[in-house]
Amino acid sequence: MANQYLFTDEQKDLQLMVRDFVNKEIIPHAAEWDVKGEFPQDTFRKACDMGLHLMGIPEEFGGMGLDQTTSCILREELGRGDAGFAVSLGANMLGYTPLSIAGTKEQIKHFADIVVPGAVSAFCLTEAQGGSDAGNSKTTAVKVGDEYVINGVKTFITNGGIASVYTVFAMTDKEKGVKGMSAFLVERDRPGVSVGAEENKMGIRASNTTEVVFEDVHVPADHLIGKEGDGFKIAMKTLDRTRPSGSATAVGICQRAIDECVKYAKERVVFGKPIAKHQAVAFMLADMEIQTQAARQMVMHAARLMDNGIYDSVVAAAAKTFTGDTAMKVTTDAVQVLGGFGYSREYPVEKLMRDAKIYQIFEGTNQIQRVVISGNLLR
Numbered sequence: 001m002a003n004q005y006l007f008t009d010e011q012k013d014l015q016l017m018v019r020d021f022v023n024k025e026i027i028p029h030a031a032e033w034d035v036k037g038e039f040p041q042d043t044f045r046k047a048c049d050m051g052l053h054l055m056g057i058p059e060e061f062g063g064m065g066l067d068q069t070t071s072c073i074l075r076e077e078l079g080r081g082d083a084g085f086a087v088s089l090g091a092n093m094l095g096y097t098p099l100s101i102a103g104t105k106e107q108i109k110h111f112a113d114i115v116v117p118g119a120v121s122a123f124c125l126t127e128a129q130g131g132s133d134a135g136n137s138k139t140t141a142v143k144v145g146d147e148y149v150i151n152g153v154k155t156f157i158t159n160g161g162i163a164s165v166y167t168v169f170a171m172t173d174k175e176k177g178v179k180g181m182s183a184f185l186v187e188r189d190r191p192g193v194s195v196g197a198e199e200n201k202m203g204i205r206a207s208n209t210t211e212v213v214f215e216d217v218h219v220p221a222d223h224l225i226g227k228e229g230d231g232f233k234i235a236m237k238t239l240d241r242t243r244p245s246g247s248a249t250a251v252g253i254c255q256r257a258i259d260e261c262v263k264y265a266k267e268r269v270v271f272g273k274p275i276a277k278h279q280a281v282a283f284m285l286a287d288m289e290i291q292t293q294a295a296r297q298m299v300m301h302a303a304r305l306m307d308n309g310i311y312d313s314v315v316a317a318a319a320k321t322f323t324g325d326t327a328m329k330v331t332t333d334a335v336q337v338l339g340g341f342g343y344s345r346e347y348p349v350e351k352l353m354r355d356a357k358i359y360q361i362f363e364g365t366n367q368i369q370r371v372v373i374s375g376n377l378l379r
């Protein structure tokens, strides 16, 4: 379990509260959500009652007002239960963070008034022509009087089909390249906003991932977040700031894999003794624990820096990359520890392996993180 030695009493209480919720309301249903590939609205409402969709939103706007470190502790617990569910809750913070970076008080209040009662938001950056090249956007926002008119299609949007409000990145001046990108707040119920195809995913299947279509969507000029041309900077800063808490969910996947393997290795008898007594298996468990501890510490370090006002892209990218790669390795080993049963859907570890894979892909692939890190080293 997460290293509690340095947690405050409040963090320990919140962790136990979420752990209890995960054990009772998430773990017993996660396999069914995985098969159905549906976002569990009933459980989401229960999570909303606890405020878990509002972790980083300031208390003055009705949120939990949690710092990054505490959010990471809770996101790990949620990831231990079901990464898809955790990703959907977390994507609410992805939708909110552009406002915390560049939004006005009025914009934050407007956003909070929509989500606080029990709704989610979505962060709409990626388009079909390549998520890694995020500045290559075809979505446009044209100023007409005191409004912007938005046209374009966003792909792979977490919460795309269930969000009540979107932060949308669109070109206000194509000639300027990434410096011509701007960010907007767009409510779901505006005419011209529609939800496209839903992805049938290999993992995190309880999360909703869809296209979102904007067709002549009019938004008031005061829905522009920051200044015209700031959009790409806001998007990159957002991802820098959300990578640690997103990665905490992957640490939760690792922890769940360890828990399942320890239980199984003590019970499964082969060659006359529990497989845990075969050193090759015991050492796999030890390596899973070492790698998970390392990933957790990188995530917590990045979170603590942010809580002290230090936003370091390389630290965030390194934590994200290491955690994603670790989650893939630990869950692959978990399948190995369970042998044939690891490969069977009767046991939860193959799901963990499918869920873990996304952490090498979204919020910037691990190749793109290495571009960021090496670029910094070589600058």
Ligand SMILES: Cc1cc2nc3c(=O)[nH]c(=O)nc-3n(C[C@H](O)[C@H](O)[C@H](O)COP(=O)(O)OP(=O)(O)OC[C@H]3O[C@@H](n4cnc5c(N)ncnc54)[C@H](O)[C@@H]3O)c2cc1C
Residues within 6 Å of the ligand: 091, 122, 123, 124, 125, 126, 128, 129, 130, 131, 132, 133, 155, 156, 157, 158, 159, 201, 204, 209, 358, 361, 362, 363, 364, 365, 366, 367, 368, 371
């Ligand atoms: C389940 C899921 C949820 C998502 N949620 C969201 C969301 O909420 N909001 C949002 O905006 N986006 C979201 N995304 C999109 C995600 O961020 C992109 O999928 C990701 O950035 C990669 O983009 P791509 O899929 O277009 O891959 P591509 O950009 O086409 O990349 C394909 C491959 O080429 C590699 N590659 C590309 N360029 C380089 C390079 N310069 N150097 C080295 N390797 C390179 C990549 O690493 C990758 O392996 C989500 C995606 C998924 C699958």
